[in-house]
Amino acid sequence: MIDRRAVHPMAWIVWATSAGFVAFVTTDPVYLLLLWAVSWFVYAGHRVDAEHARSFRLFLTGAVVAVALRTALVFFGTVSAANTTFSFLEGLRLGTILVIFGTFNAVTDPFGLVRMAPRHFHEPALAAALALSIAPRTVADVGRVRDAQRMRGIRIQGVRALPALAVPVLERGMEEAHTLAESMDARGHGAGRRSRYRPQPWTGAALLIAVPAIAAAATFLAASVGGWAVLHPQTSPIVWPEADLLLLAAIGLLAVPGLVGRPER
């Protein structure tokens, strides 16, 4: 009764960590922006359902906001083309990591991952999974709460509706998260004894996700240590960023999961 259709969650952890590492070691906008495209491509091929699609959009929006905010920070010092570019690149790196995480969150089931966490990490992993699950739930709940309000004759249009929505929606989200945490606890989560109902083997699909990702990260690591490619483009003076062909190929490797595709449910 082994489920050959699903992918071992560890494969995605390896993918996300590798992609995150690549974003970590470079500020080259070519590589970083490509990572956005890669994350989008992989998400498109593997997203689980509508709820997670919403959460990906949230992460994407968050990433864009992060870039804008970090770039705007330059106004706290001397403003020059070089400084602004530098600020922007730092923000872009941050945003890239957020988008990668958005893909990771959209293609995996966080609670499935929590079960795999080592015993002493069960509680923090659960807290993180709960925090993550609030966002998509929240978006879904907004619709329901608005319906409820409308049925009671409360009609507030536009932005002014937000305060009236915020409390019941957040409260509902918190309640749901609380109930879930409670029931996991009551069902013995984290008690230490463990077995697996349906062990997840490493399928070909999982390997195709994980192995190219490791190769990509290794390539960037080699570039970082060996210095044979520019990973941090010059900003003073500003120059055209470089795109090393080998490193581009490495980023292409991170897109392989999007090609592998998800088996139909």
Add this chain to the structure above:
Amino acid sequence: MSTVATIVLRRPVAAAFVVVAALIPVTVPAVTGAAPACAAATGPHAALVIDTGAGVRSFCVALDATIVSGIHLIELAGAQDHLSYGFGSGGQAVCRLAGVGPQGDDCFSDYPQYWGYWHGDGHGGWTWSSSGAASARVGDGALDGWVWGSGDSGASHPKPPLTVIDDVCVPESTPTATPSPSRATPAAAAPSAGVRSSLAPNSPGPSNPENARAAKPSNEGIGKTSAPAGPPTAGALAAAPGPPPASAGPGPGLLVALVLGVALAGGGWLRIRTSRRGRSSA
């Protein structure tokens, strides 16, 4: 209402974990300003030229970040090539370089003499720095110059000798013959009598061998840091071909990257459309 906050507050470990996880995306970029320092002639480098009045020393300095301050450039030169230095005003100003200059915290205690700060303009000339060493931004391919002398502004303070960064940090693939034409070309019709006056405290002649010897520890085979032949051009050297500029136009890699990016974005969009259609028809 008892909430998830209950779990988090009652389990400080969980709370710490969630907070740290949230902070990581913010702190990571700050920490990774420090890219590994590179000992070879690849990776980010800047040049530092120190003219004490009695001699000139040049340093090719490997940068440990994309941008460093003028102060940090001196520190790096100290760490890599044993340049001695002393800072004042709480580490914000340069008092002493290569053994010349006042000790202590007041960098102007030998006034009217002090260390003048210049930035290389890329063609051999120099611009008087408009900011202090602590706030100056030095990046890959930049050139910083310090001259000990008197004169309250760029108009009166002595300049470092004519230098381009490729003299100090020799690029591996560039034929060393290339830099010479740029300085041999007499760009402006400056009267030869006035040629040396702006470099008066500098006495470039006797300092030449010293240049070569001083520059050697940083890089091999440079002897031509300040060729007495070329007149100082103060940046108007437009005619010369010069060494290959660091900023070439967009390369072929960018084109490949663009194609790849469009393919990924388009592919993703197609994927989503077909799966949505599949779902709605199911």
Add this chain to the structure above:
Amino acid sequence: MSDALRFDGVTYTYPEGARPAIEDVDLAIDEGSFALAVGPTGSGKSTLLRAANGLVPQFTGGTFTGRVSVNGRDTLAHPPRRLADVVAFVPQDPGASFVLDRVEDELGYGMENLGVDPVHMRRRVEETLDLLDLAGLRDRSVRTLSGGERQRVAIAAALAAGPRILVLDEPTSQLDPQGA
């Protein structure tokens, strides 16, 4: 023959509560019997049920006096997760308690936490699926189920773990998303 569930002089006040939610409760329920708690809203039914598996007070805080024992174990001496092999709890909104995505996996979850061996787990999952007529839904995502189906799955998940005591909070309520 010990009582499966026993309350001795139990009084409990919630952390923000002005007065006790339940006061001086004594009860003893034998193995194999069925008990029903009936009362108006706010009378403390949910509190009582949650005290049976230790969620009250270990999850909720507050002031607790008296003793609750399940199968001889004191609920104050064991965290709820260590009572999971004896007591199973199904909350009022089963949809909010699902941990995994597929029905079949959800049934196995409780046993995984108890370290039951895979062969035994599979057998119990099959039995429970048949018992609650869920075999046809085993591969479905719990998110796609109707309210009634979800309720059955939640009960099945609780039963599959093989507890001695099954606690159900308003198991016959229709799911009301507005909840108000």
